Amino acid sequence: MTQPSDVVVVEAVRTPIGRGHPDKGVFRNLHPHDLLGAVYTAVLDRAGVDPLEVGQVLTGCVQQIGEQGANVARNAWLHAGLPVEVPASTVDTQCGASQQAVNLAAALIASGAQDVVIAAGVEHMGHLPFAAGVRVQVEYGDAITPQIMGRHGLIKAHNLVGQGLSAERIATTWGLSRARLEEWALRSHQRADAATRAGAFAREILPVKAGGKVHNTDQGIRPDTTAESLAALPPVFADNGRLTAGTSSQTSDGASAVLLMSAARARALGVRARARVRDHALQGDDPLMMLTAPIPLTRRMLQRNRMVIEDLDIIEINEAFASVVGAWLAELRPDPERVNPRGGAIALGHPLGASGARLITTLLHEMEDLDAELGFLTMCCAGGLATGTLIERI
Template identity: 35%
Template sequence: MPKAVVVNAKRTIIGKKDGLLKDYPPEQLAAFVIRELVQDLPTVVDDVILGNVVGPGGNIARLSALESGLPVSIPGVTIDRQCGSGLEAIRLACHLIQGGAGHVYIAGGVESTSQSPFQQRARFSPEWIGDPEMGIAAENVAEKYGITREMQDEYALLSYQRAIQALNAGHYRDELVKIPDIPIHDEGVNPKLNYDRMLRRLSPCFKEEGTVTLGNCCGINDGAAAVLIMSEEKAEELGFEPILRFVDSAVIGVDPNYPAFGPIPAVRHLLQKQSLQEKDIDLFEINEAFASKVVAFANELNIPYEKINRKGGAIALGHPYGASGAILVTRLFHEVQRKKANYTVSAIGIGGGIGMAILWESLR
């Protein structure tokens, strides 16, 4: 069976809603990334697979491929698995390569919350089961698993500190594509801000006497990210160096009232399938929609924070829904080139009660 490998990974900056990227529709954001990935590619891609959540519809992957200047023969398909869409796009591309459907794919995601035509989110679950707002769902997880405000703020502060350290060290530079007249700097990170003081001053924002604040959860954001995936045979033929090899993936449904719990059974199932344990994984990239999610993940799986999101995550940088899963893989792609790792995992919890995880083997 062919093996899928990631040979390049790029993203735009992550902009705030109505911020630096507000004038760019999603197809233009994605096009910046696509052009960067194909600029030295001596062959055509088989397909462009992009995740997107908040519109405007119309097969954004196809629109983005055309906007980027790719040949009209390259089709494009758009995936919607809510905030897991970008990771699902990558997962699908890897399985397509394994199945022999093609050899070269661009896969990732894009989101422009600034230009979304939707005023309210879609339904994630029937009301008779429960369809809480994501902030309330994060409170549900915190309450069920005994995660205090202090525990969430402690993790959030770590995310901010790591992001600032990565920014100062230039570690995001290799991930980013240039957009004319836009600073190459994620908009949500402010090295001058005292995040410790800010976290202590904030009040709960979703539930009276709750634990979730605007400081220990992600923002609403714009951005795009994608990876260039090939069969290992094609990468060798074209002279590309593989960095991550796809090993396996898992997707599992959970109670929609506790969607942040989703990555836990997904990772457990994935590792069991491969006869691995949590201690065998050197690095986890998990989407930080809420600190309660990451704290629960770390506690339930007995994973030290040293292995989780070492360069910061969505709490500090932002969460452009459809792109976030692809940002996780982009971060892994560049991080394993700086620090030796064997196995790594990208994981995400999804509205409606879904957990997804991908296991990668580092080839560096």
């Protein structure tokens, strides 16, 4: 049986992130299968691995309806012309879906059940916007909507609110001013723009042709963002609230894929192992605050690995909202220079189901470029969850 320390990452790739806008998004005329199939193929081609080596494919996706319904993982695999013998299934841990796909892939390999697994993610929010599933329920019955949550006592039991209001509660609880949140958002755009201009994303991005043009940069970065432009935006979740569109992640389109193997299989195939999966976790927390679970998750993972926050060379935390990052920073107190060094979802975008594997991809390349040893990723997820992954460069 393979041991957890023997799970290695051999390749990781992502598409550029497009705006999730039905008219302005660069991928508006592409199907989710096109984006996902492209990264499936690319992650294998770049590693020089035969698709038949893959024992299983796990793909994160949040809006699993319409174009992304009926097991998008499998459909995109077949759409790409890849071997029918390879099974694929779709994972939903909300925003952490593809990070959880990476973690489940690592667990499968660690258990000895598989030797080679692709963990991927996709979301096309230009075609299927956030909460698109709720619209379907008008005809076919309630999903996890306020109606069914109220019927089963969930709202009453936990006093649940929407994510935006949870983000506002976090800002209030941790005393995060609007100006402080906007400082982080400005930093995200500045760092993402600087990284793009320096070509720092070039190795991880798979250029994608759409609309007669090849796209190789992220569409959502706004180099002209200023403190003044952020301060001029109206609150979006509460009257006199602290959060605006500028301090929230962008709705986006994109796909990402990570190729994991047992170290033994990588050696047998002559494939270079680039990083080792040291640990991974899924954490629950207060569903009312909803987005605070990265805090206990980080503490738990540090404790069981006998580490302190200073041991982590690079940290990626998903910028769902600036207040999520602000609260985590206040509690864990890392060196901010080590956190999201190339910007985050506020600037780059947040294609829900694709973001976790995208962040792993970015983290791996950051570690190689900056000669870092340990990298950590955490994401908040709807329902009061968080995903976490600790990787060590080889």
